[in-house]
Amino acid sequence: MMIVTMDDVSKAYKTTTILDKLSLGIKEGERVVLLGPSGCGKTTTLRLIAGFVAPDSGTVSIAGESVSRDGQIIKPPEERKVGMVFQDFALWPHLSVKENIEFGLKAKGIAKAKREEQVRKMLVVVDMDGYADRKPAELSGGQQQRTALARALALQPKLLLMDEPLFSLDQELNSRLRREIVLLQEKLGFTMLYVTHNRDEAFAIATRIVMMQKGRLEFDGSVAEAEYRLRQV
Ligand SMILES: Nc1ncnc2c1ncn2[C@@H]1O[C@H](COP(=O)(O)OP(=O)(O)O)[C@@H](O)[C@H]1O
Ligand SMILES: [Mg+2]
Incomplete structure (x- = not known):
């Protein structure tokens, strides 16, 4: 069962393209980490899924139902069963x-x-x-x-969005909370989309890693595959 699906989602601010035909599906129970440098569009992706912004084109669906499409928010944030934790x-x-x-x-x-x-x-x-x-x-x-x-x-929530939630914490606390988040997710079974620009954090948390660069997805795979790929570059 797909908890969230983004189909060809694009978003620009003024004339600057922020997301360029992004497609992504997240299955029930996954811990997907969206990894990418600052400014690549991670927070914008979360805001589109939460329903704070509408895509210029493309569709966002939650549990099989279209919640935003082509510039329009069909279901507002409070009706989406999506939780968010901020930096x-x-x-x-x-x-x-x-x-x-x-x-x-x-x-x-x-x-x-x-x-x-x-x-x-x-x-x-x-x-x-x-x-x-x-x-x-x-x-x-x-x-x-x-x-x-x-x-x-x-x-x-069906889906928990987390936007660099451990960013402002010191290294020791950051490491401890990574483990706590994983244990909590395993215990409660919610689906998670977790944003970070920190590789080690991504490896510790994810069951699947999606890498993003300038508004596009450039990798989607397991933690082992992501580690291998990042060692090559
Ligand atoms: N409301 C906005 N108006 C104009 N530009 C924005 C807005 N929100 C984000 N941006 C721009 O979009 C780009 C991607 O931002 P963001 O999604 O926050 O990236 P990330 O979370 O990966 O750092 C950045 O260049 C940012 O300046
Ligand atoms: Mg951000």
Whole structure:
């Protein structure tokens, strides 16, 4: 089952082509890492899948249903069952950990008892149950990222998009969280599209690697194939 399909998706800003007829399919349960240098169009790809921007041409489908096509957003982000985790975490600074995780559930109109149960579950999943009442400023970078993960996963997305989520963390924490993300994905079974420009991070996280260069896909294969290819150049 394809969770997301991009068919010949192009996107330009003014006269600059950012994505050039990009086609990509992601199957249920995959951990796909989109690897490429800064400015190659990775974030734009995620924003197209999430529904924040529309493709100029081409189609984006989620679970077999067209959600954007030829300049038009058919399904808005909140109806796509797609979660997103950002490089800067984007937590609400005035809300506690618990309230941050609860936020999207509330917006979806989920009843209080159900919300609280889900928040409790997510706090345990990301090992943050001792920090429910802290504000983001009172957390370490790793704890902030775990909170952002819990917030995204609380909505039980079909697909989790992660945009350089470990970029701002130090090397040791970066390595530890790579493992945690993989374990969490294996436990919960969500599908993941993870963006990074860091090769080692890509190798540690992916079940499949897609490399991008100037708005085009230039490689799509296993971690072993990607490692082999990158050794050649
Ligand atoms: N809203 C925008 N308006 C104009 N140009 C943009 C916009 N968003 C991204 N770009 C440009 O598109 C290119 C790709 O950006 P992006 O997708 O953020 O790349 P990456 O995430 O791989 O670093 C960059 O040259 C960037 O400056
Ligand atoms: Mg980016």
